[in-house]
Amino acid sequence: MSVLRRLGMGASVLVLAVLLSACASPDREKPGARRADVLARLGAPHSTTALDGNRERLLYSTLPAGRQVFHLDFDATGRLERVEQVLTFARFSGIALDHWSRADVERAFGPPMLVERVARFDGDVWTYRFMDDYEPRLAHIHIDRAGTVRQLLFTDDQPPGDDRDF
Structure with a gap:
């Protein structure tokens, strides 16, 4: 098999994988879905938190590149109660x-996009987009x-290459 043909097949597989992964998104999950089914579609969450009444929260994050973090709350029987995008x-x-x-902060919003230090504060600055x-x-x-x-x-997030004068 020629190198070009193998590259073409590899690119096709990559495109298919991207398209399939685009279909699985926390905001597409519906109340009543079983926890095992959600995990099968979305994969492992960033974190899991126990809630009152034997309930559970799974946190899925699109950071650092994205702008969404989802809480998926499950009842005591393992059924999805609600999905909430919390980066607001x-x-x-x-x-x-x-x-x-x-x-x-980490329980509420997951890991930050960026952790840095600034001269006038003795600690870390966690930044979320x-x-x-x-x-x-x-x-921040x-x-x-x-x-x-x-x-x-809070600051405006100026896109890369946007050199407007403010």
């Missing part, structure tokens, strides 16, 4: 400064060395 301005605004911990209505935004959560959220800032 309202959800970020609900962070209780000086009360939330690093663990609370999200959409605020139709505007791309960034949420400042977590001190003790692991407590101290500050929350």
Whole structure:
């Protein structure tokens, strides 16, 4: 088999895999779906959290490249109760400064897109990309060395190559 033909077959397989994976998305899951079926379609979640009443939450994230994090909540029988996309301005605004911990942030939003340090803050800044209505935004959560959220800032997310003067 020629090299070009093998490359063509490899590209076809890759395209098919991308198309099939595009069909599986947390926001397409319907209430009542069985946990095992959801896992078979979506794969392993980023994290699992126990909820009251023997319920369970699975967290699926599209970060770092995407702008969505989904909570899939299951009842005690393993049936999907609800799907919620949580990277929203309202959800970020609900962070209780000086009360939330690093663990609370990760449980609510999953891993950040970026972790960095800045000169005027003694701790880490966790950055999440999200959409605020139709505007791309960034949420910057400042977590001190003790692991407590101290500050929350929002900025516009300027796309690469967008050199508009502001």
